Amino acid sequence: MLSKRRRIRGDADIPSGSMADVVFLLLIFFLVTTTMNKDKGLGLVLPPPGEAKEIPKKNICNVLVNASGNVLIDDQAMSIRGVYKEIKKRITENPNLIVSVKASEDTEYNYFIQVLDQIKKTGCDKISIANYEK
Amino acid sequence: MKIRKKSSAKETIPSGSMADIVFLLLIFFMVSTVFKKYQGLKVRLPATEISEKVPTKRNIAHIYADRAFNISIDDKLVDPYAVHSVVRQKLVDNPRLIFSLKIDEKLQYGNVNILIEEMRKGNGLRVNFATRRKRKS
Numbered sequence: 001m002l003s004k005r006r007r008i009r010g011d012a013d014i015p016s017g018s019m020a021d022v023v024f025l026l027l028i029f030f031l032v033t034t035t036m037n038k039d040k041g042l043g044l045v046l047p048p049p050g051e052a053k054e055i056p057k058k059n060i061c062n063v064l065v066n067a068s069g070n071v072l073i074d075d076q077a078m079s080i081r082g083v084y085k086e087i088k089k090r091i092t093e094n095p096n097l098i099v100s101v102k103a104s105e106d107t108e109y110n111y112f113i114q115v116l117d118q119i120k121k122t123g124c125d126k127i128s129i130a131n132y133e134k
Numbered sequence: 135m136k137i138r139k140k141s142s143a144k145e146t147i148p149s150g151s152m153a154d155i156v157f158l159l160l161i162f163f164m165v166s167t168v169f170k171k172y173q174g175l176k177v178r179l180p181a182t183e184i185s186e187k188v189p190t191k192r193n194i195a196h197i198y199a200d201r202a203f204n205i206s207i208d209d210k211l212v213d214p215y216a217v218h219s220v221v222r223q224k225l226v227d228n229p230r231l232i233f234s235l236k237i238d239e240k241l242q243y244g245n246v247n248i249l250i251e252e253m254r255k256g257n258g259l260r261v262n263f264a265t266r267r268k269r270k271s
Contacts, residue, residue, distance in 0.1 A: 023156050030163030039194060039234050040185040041264040049254045065243075105244035109237050110180040112246065112262060117182035129250060 007048070018103055042116055044127065059096050061087070065103040069111045080111065083118040098126040174198040175206045180239040181268035188262050194229045201238040203245045214248055221256030236264040 034095050062071040063083070073086050093098050099119050103112045119127055136171040136220065137269055140171060197217070198206040198226055205212045207220050225231055253261060 020153055020156070023153070023160055027156055027160045030160065030167050033169065034163050034167045035169075039191075039196075039262070039264065041179075041188070041234065041262045042182065042184075042268070043186050043188070043260075043262045046250065046254050046259040046261060047218065048257070048259060085198040103243040103247075105242065105247075108239065108242040108244050109241045109243060110239035112243050113180040113182060113239070113265060116263070117184060117265075121184055131247060131251070 029060075042050045042113070042120055044129070046066050047128070055098060059094065059098055061090055061097050061099050063087075063099055063115060065099045065101070065107050065111050067104055067106045067108070068113075069108075071115060080114045080118060082119055083115055087119055087124060091122055097124070098128055099124055100128045101128050102130045142234035150195040168192065173209055174236065175200045175204060177201075177236050177238040178240070179236060179264055179266045183268050185265050185267055186262075188232060188234060190230070190232060193228060193232060194234055195224055195231050196234050196236055197248055197249075199235070199237045199241060199245070201240040203241060205249070214245070214252065217249065217254030221253060221258040225257060231258070232260045232262060234260050234264050235260045 055131075062074055066072070069080060071080055071083055073083070073090075076086070078086060087099060101112070101115060101119070103115075116127070159169055172195060177198055177200050195207070198204075203214060205217060207217070207224075210218055219260075221233070235249070237249070250261075253259070
């Protein structure tokens with residue numbers, strides 16, 4: 001004998017009451033794990049290896065840094081703080097100026113970056129890092 | 135004299151749109167999250183007055199050099215004179231890579247120069263010297 005099956009007529013709903021909780025949980029997870037873009041520094045594009053261009057001497061400004069943090073700009077000695085003024089002056093005189101930074105072997109990296117910072121502050125974007133002279 | 139009528143407006147913050155706000159925040163953090171992959175070496179970065187943001191967040195490789203001139207790329211110690219091969223390999227995998235050089239402020243420039251020459255040799259020309267912000271005195 002066939003018995004008629006009764007269809008269960010339950011409502012097929014996904015309970016949405018706890019959705020807010022789930023979303024909050026995800027939100028807090030991402031809040032905690034996010035690391036924002038913290039990488040900051042001085043950007044520079046290095047010249048490709050083996051490339052040596054002849055540059056007219058008047059367009060080059062040699063900046064030498066020694067181990068005690070003193071700077072020599074074209075045979076003119078000064079402290080790191082004086083670099084900004086000097087380079088700014090030279091750039092306004094000659095906008096095509098290329099600043100070539102050289103440091104001696106035992107100079108601290110910090111001094112080198114300080115000088116680079118001063119040069120970048122002038123808005124100069126033609127910076128070359130030269131090999132140190134032995 | 136007039137007696138002021140008390141306003142009968144209810145003082146409740148509407149909470150109906152809270153879910154929308156939470157969703158918005160959620161999506162923002164989901165999109166902007168980048169998980170930290172590498173730990174690196176212990177370095178003290180030099181402080182500078184200007185600092186540019188690295189234009190990318192995902193195409194970046196960190197190269198650490200501490201004051202004893204240990205070099206670490208992706209948490210692997212690399213010989214200073216083998217950096218160029220690692221750099222070249224990384225650029226093959228992702229040509230848009232920018233290298234963030236995290237160099238200790240006390241490292242001697244002679245060693246920094248070795249690293250820069252290795253970067254050039256490996257064709258890793260887009261570099262960024264990582265610094266920290268100098269406190270205004």
